[in-house]
Amino acid sequence: MLINNLFARIEQNKAPIQNAFDRVMKSGWLILGPEVKQFEAAFADYIGTKHCVTLANGTDAIELALKAMGVKSGDRVATVANAGMYTTTALLAIGAEPYYLDVDLTTRNTTLSEVNRAIAAGVKAVVITHLYGLATPEIHQIAQHCQQHNISLLEDCAQAHGALVNGQRVGTFGDAASFSFYPTKNLGALGDGGAIVTNSAQIAEKVSQLRQYGWTSKYHVEVANARNSRLDELQAAILLAFLPQLDTANARRREIATQYNDCIQHPNVIAPRWENTEFVGHLYVIRSMHRDNLRAHLKDAGIGSDIHYPIPDYQQPVFGQRFTSLKLENTERLAAEVLTLPCYPEMTDTQVAQVATAINDWPTQF
C-alpha cells in the first residue's frame, strides 16, 4: 500500500478533469484568464477573505506574501523548524533571518509563549504553520499579540485547507495566508500551484505585481525583486472542479484518522490528538521512540510510510555552522520520532484496518 494514491483520485474524477481540460482548450486562453479569476473568487469565498491571488506554488506564496508585508533582506522572521524547510527557503530567498520557534509535543504546532519569545527578540514578522491539517490551537491569541506589537502575521495553510479553530477557518487570522496546491495537498492540482489569501487590498495588489515581473501595468515595471509565478488556466480549472469536494474529502480524512486512533493500540506508539479544532487529516502522524524499526516492520508488511520531517530546518547542511548552538528540544524529539501513515480520502476502511493491524502486530521486543 502506498502512502498516497493520486491515481485513485484521477480515476474517480475522470469526467470533471476532462471537462476542465476541454473548457480551457476550447477557450485557447492558457495563462491568467477566466479560470484563474473564477478560482480566485471561489477560493477567497471558501476561506472567507476578500482577496485571493494565485501563484505557481506554495513556497512562492510564502515568499511573495512576506515581501508584500514589507519583509526585507536582514529582517528577522519567526518560524517553526519542523515543517519541511519551506518557510526557511522563502526566507533565504528574501535574505531574511529565520528565528526558530519550538513546538508543542502533542499538537506539533507552535505556541503563544514561543511567539512571545520571538516578539521580545524583535522579529519583524511571524509565520505560523498549521501542520499536518491541525490548526494551531492558540492562533487567535497569537494574532492578537502580533497585532498589539505591530508585527505582521502570515499563516502557512499549505497542509490545512479548510481546517477550523473555534469555528473560524485558518487563513483568516493573520494579515495574509499562503496555500500550496501541490497534488497531494487536501486541495491539490494536477501539477504545482499556490495562492495567498488576504483581506488587505494592498497586500493582494502587491502580490499580483510580484507574481508578474513587478508590472504595475503591461511592460511597466515599478516593483523590484519580482518574478514570474503564475497558476496556469488548466490547473485553475482543475482546482475549480475539486474545490466543491474539499469538505467531503476532509471529512473522510478525519474519519480515517479517527478510525486509526480507535484501532491503534501499542505501548510504543503515540497517536495524534486534536481537540477544539476541526482537524482536516492532511497527514496522520504517529510517534515512536523506535520509529525506524516500526517503519521497517511496516515495509515488510507492504505498507508505505514517510517521515515529515526528518531534519529540523536549522540542522540542514545548507546552514553549515550557523545554528550549531541552537537546540529546540521538542522539534528535535519529533524529528527523531514522527512517522506518517497512509491517510487519503480514497483509502478504504479495510486498508485503514490493515495498517492499524500491522502496527498492533509490531513486536514490543526486537
Ligand SMILES: Cc1ncc(COP(=O)(O)O)c(C=O)c1O
Ligand atoms: C507546510 C508547507 N508549506 C509550504 C509548502 C510549499 O508548497 P509547494 O511545494 O507548493 O512550494 C508545503 C508543501 O510542499 C508545505 O507542506
